[in-house]
Amino acid sequence: QWATRVASRVGSIVALGLVGLGIVRSLNGEFLGGLWFVLIGLFLRQAAEGSYQQLVVRRALAPLAVRDVMTRDVVSVPADLPLDRVVDEYFWRHHVTSFPVMDDDRVVGILSIHRLGNRPSEGWRVTRAREAMQPIAEALTARPGDRVPDALEKLSHNGLGRLAVLDGGRLAGYLSLRDVLHALTLSTARGVDDRVQARAKRAGESTPPPEAR
Numbered sequence: 001q002w003a004t005r006v007a008s009r010v011g012s013i014v015a016l017g018l019v020g021l022g023i024v025r026s027l028n029g030e031f032l033g034g035l036w037f038v039l040i041g042l043f044l045r046q047a048a049e050g051s052y053q054q055l056v057v058r059r060a061l062a063p064l065a066v067r068d069v070m071t072r073d074v075v076s077v078p079a080d081l082p083l084d085r086v087v088d089e090y091f092w093r094h095h096v097t098s099f100p101v102m103d104d105d106r107v108v109g110i111l112s113i114h115r116l117g118n119r120p121s122e123g124w125r126v127t128r129a130r131e132a133m134q135p136i137a138e139a140l141t142a143r144p145g146d147r148v149p150d151a152l153e154k155l156s157h158n159g160l161g162r163l164a165v166l167d168g169g170r171l172a173g174y175l176s177l178r179d180v181l182h183a184l185t186l187s188t189a190r191g192v193d194d195r196v197q198a199r200a201k202r203a204g205e206s207t208p209p210p211e212a213r
Helices: 002-027 031-061 083-094 113-117 121-126 148-157 177-206
Strands: 098-103 106-112 162-167 170-176
Touching: 031 148, 031 177, 083 098, 083 113, 083 121, 098 170, 106 113, 106 162, 148 162, 148 170, 148 177, 170 177
Parallel strands: none
Antiparallel strands: 098 106, 162 170
């Protein structure tokens, strides 16, 4: 982490130097050339800061497994339920943006508000959930023992921000970006508290007792 932090700071310094050079060139009449230096510098600075932030997030979440942060009480939608009933009985009632879709005890897909919006509401009464859902795939699933940073990669790239957590093929939980953010907040707060306590302990150890003063 120290090496990454140093590299990030060096990258930020170089980026700020390019921004400064671009401003100087613009003031000297080379407006377009200077503008390119400014834009490149801003891009490099954002990239440098982003790489360090990603490392911090992964380190904070690394000790956690999916089972530690997932939602366990999962509401699911029957695969053959018409969409008009899905909207009335699930989306309106539970105020969430997606549900796992179940065929008996098997997860067959995930139905999101976005996919509902792609279908005319006039046809909801004759369209079943299984016809509108996103079929289950590796990118939409995780296992309880998977590490949270690995699950976060899927959450960030699958277009839903949700994962069905499967244990032996059965639905064990549901994982969202909000669950991960909550875990990250708690983990970060715990880390800050641990550092404060450690510093207080070191300060106490370095202070001689009254009788020794």
